[in-house]
Amino acid sequence: MGKKKGYLAEEQGGDEKRKSPTICGTNYPVSIGFIVVNEFCERFSYYGMKAVLTLYFIHYLKWDKDLSTAVYHAFSSLCYFTPILGALIADSWLGKFKTIIYLSIVYVIGHVVKSVGAIPDVGDSTLHIGLSMAGLILIAFGTGGIKPCVAAFGGDQFEEEHTEERRKFFSIFYMSINAGSVLSTVITPILRSDVQCFGSDCYALAFGVPAALMIIATVVFIAGSGLYKKSPPEGNVLLHVCKCMGFAIRNRWRNSDHEAKREHWLDWAEEKYPKRLIAEIKMVLRVLVLYIPLPMFWALFDQQGSRWTLQATRMNMDFGAFVLKPDQMQMLNALLILVFIPIFDMGVYPLIGLCKIKLTPLRKMAAGMIFAALAFGAATIVERSVIETVVEPPPASTSLLKVLNLAEGDISVGVEGHAGLFPQPIASYQDPGEYKSLPLNGFTQAVTVTLTFNGAKHYYVKSFSEEEAYSLVVHNDDLGIHCNLVKDNIKKSENGMAHLRFINTLNEDFNITVKDEHFYVPSGFGISNGEFVVREKYPNVRCESRSRNVTLDLGLLDFGASYTFILRGPPEAIELTKIEDVHANNVHIAWQVPQYILITAGEVMFSITGLEFSYSQAPANMKSVLQAGWLMTVAFGNVIVLIVAEGAGMEQWMEFLLFAGLLVGVCIIFSIMAYFYTYVDPDNLDKMYGDEATEEAEDDLQKNPKDGMDMRELGQSESGRSTKM
Known part of the structure; x- marks a missing residue:
């Protein structure tokens, strides 16, 4: 019992004590190299x-945005x-080492199942969904289960007196986390998009490579087995x-009618538990109450x-020298973290101190909330700009209509019951501009369209369906004026691809090949x-007919745009008229x-300060309790998003604004709670109680050996666990 929990400095080998090997004569154990790589x-x-x-949920499983979110x-x-669950297993049953190995195997199985579920030829859509969900559940149990164990296990490898080396290890450990995050968010989107398999984005490879890395992580960790100091299960605080x-x-419930009230409800545990333990729990509960607003x-x-x-999928991702993937933008957070930590520690906080402003931990956390709310305010502004390039789908009992005049002269268009829909004559080959809203009397409606050309009126009956967009394509020939009603694509691609189609005004059929897509255009x-098609420039597109083989220059088909190309010109050449039906994403992702x-x-x-505050306000043996509470705030925060995504049913910019407003409100509540919070020094417990806990534990041990052992364990320190993982 003479060694502290979590920091066993030596391993027993018979009567001889031996130390773990270190790196080049330093105080750093060789074993930490395996842990950092893992x-x-x-x-x-x-x-x-x-x-x-x-993006996998949206493009592969074909779920909508809200369900995917x-x-x-x-x-x-x-x-x-x-x-x-992982902490309970490690501390009460298997120990950290075995818990990491067993749950890493579960983790690997989850990755493999997830990767197999992304192979298109494996079963139907129900099987894909089942494999994907099963894989995610296994991954969640694997990554969550080892989360509280790995950092603490790394700390266990150091001698008790080597606190500075242990502190630097956690910095290196944190760097490895961010390095893995940055590289993976750069590489896996490239594997998804740039490597094509089964005729589309290769999600199987994008999931398979992380699976391979998790296998390597498990093998590396097991390879260092002979070098580790392995603490046995010691009971979970x-x-x-x-x-x-x-x-x-x-006890309070049983005796509330017979005894006088006590100062605190936890005091009802004094009959069985040491006063020091009760005081420690009170300190922890005061911090946990402050955690209540944090999930937001x-x-x-x-x-x-x-x-x-x-x-990001609806923005312009071209940086000139390279084109960013929408899912690569997340790497910016990990990169900025590495930059901001020293800037804040060595620059921002000292400058604020020079201004005679007392920046307490709770004030820092409140400021962090304000910054997050401002971030969503900025996201709202960006979203408002982004949706200007989007054609809003028509609501129920409504359709959208625009007119493309390919006739050799101006035409006037009238729509039955909506005389002012197209008030001005439409010039030949004029860009049709924005869609007009056409109300319908039900799901579908036959509408009479009047075309006036060269002074003569022509009447056509066309059938419109609700929530659809149409182009009325008008042309003339020797027999008179004609029109076709064509359904349009107004939905932007969520992966930045461009949509296109061709109209052939010439007297021969054409086959056009754009990258891997083939278009048959009748005469x-x-x-x-x-x-x-993929967003890029297309200067040499093959266009073939029975009599000729030419190349077309389509120019840049930009992010998210929809184009109509009109083939026209004299018999000896082909001219292209390019019409942008839906505007390209013109808001750059740099915004x-x-x-x-x-x-x-x-x-x-918020996060880093919150961890420091929590640890400073709790006794050493209660840090794992606060760790659990802190992780629970992250879990409940994601539950909030889940509820809003499925239940709010509002436009995206309004949802961003809602979250920003809610966080400001929560920040005010948190600031009031922080104002009434009194900072404490857990070390004062030693002065207040001395060896009281130990004495009471020994008495309890004589009465109940099992409970007595539990009490003695509570007096020993437990290593901290990292949360930003």
Whole structure:
């Protein structure tokens, strides 16, 4: 019992004590190298898989945005509920080493199942969904289960007196987390998009590489087995806390009518538990009460991988030298974290101190909330600009209509019951401009369209369906004026692809090949099928007929745009008229940088400060309880997003504004709670109680050996666990 929990400095080998080997004569154990590499690979596998997860739901499983967002945050929430299970298993049953190995195997199985579920030829859509969900659940149990164990296990490898080396290890450990995050959010989107398999984006590879990294992480960790110091299961302090609280509640309930009231409800546990333990739980509860408003911060922070990624898909991602993927933008947070931590520690905080402003930990956390709210204010402004390039789908009992005049002269268009819909004559080959809203009397309606050409009126009856967009394509020939009603694609591609179609005014059929897509365009104003193609310049597109083979210059087919190309010209050549039916994404993705800067500044002030505050306000043996509480705030934050995504049913910019407003309101509540909070020094417990806990534990041991052992364990220190993982 003479060695502290979590920091066994030596291993017993018979009567001889031996120390773990160190690196080049330093005080750093060789074993930490295996742990750091393991953490890098594990974080690569987790963040790499998660980076493409939202787009996988939308493009592969064909879910809508709200369902995709809800499932994404349900998975994130489960990842932060399961650490409690991992801590219980490690501390009460298997120990950290075996827990990491067994749950890493579960983790690997989850990745493999997830990767197999992304192979198109494996079963029907129901099987894909089943495999995907099963894989995500296993991954959540794996990553969450090992989360509270790996950092603490690394700390266990150091000698008790080497506190400075241990502190530097946690800095290196934190760097490995961010390095894995940055690299994975760069690489896996490239594997998804640039590597094509099964005729589309290769999600199987994008999930398979993280699976391979998790296998490597597990193998590396096992390879260092002979070098580790392995602490046996020592009992979980969270269980002791729950037992003490439960006993206090039961005892108060049984005796409330017979005894005078006590100062605090936990004092009802004094009959069985040491006063020091009760005092420690009181201190922890005061901090946990402050945690109540915190989930709202995480509700905003974790939307970087869902709503913000979806916002990026509708933006211009061209930086000239390279084109960014929408799911790669998440790497900016990890990069900025590495930059901001030293800037805040060595620059911002000292400058604020020079201004005679007392910046307490709770004030820092409140400021972090404000920064996060400002980030969502910036996201709202960006979203408002983004939707200006989007054609809003028509509501029920309404359709959209525009007119494309390919006749050799101006035409006037009248629509029955809506005389002012097209008030001005439409010039030949004029860009049709914006869609007009056409109200309908029900799901479908036959509408009479009047065309006036060269002074003569022509009447046509066309059938319109609600919630559809149409182009009325008008042309003339020797027999008179004609028109075709064609359904349009107004929905922007969520992966930045461009949509195009062709209209052939010439007297021969054409086959046109654009990259891997083929278009058949019949003669006599025939219209091809519409297809999506990758965003890029197309200067040499093959166009073939029975009599000739020519190349067409389509120019740049930009992010998210829909184009109609009209083939026209003299018999000896082909001229192209390019019409942009739906505007390209003209808001550059660089406009997301301010919101990432603000949310990362908020993270530095909120998350890191919150951990420091929590640890400073709790006794050493209660840190794992606060760790569990902190992780639960992240889990509940994701639950909030899940509820709003499925239940709010509002436009995206309004949802962003709602979250910003809610966080400001929560920040005010938190600031009031912080104002009444009194900072404490847990070390004062030693002065107040001295060896009282130990004496009471010994008495309890004589009465009940099992409970006595529990009490003695509570007096020993437990290593801290990292949360930003």
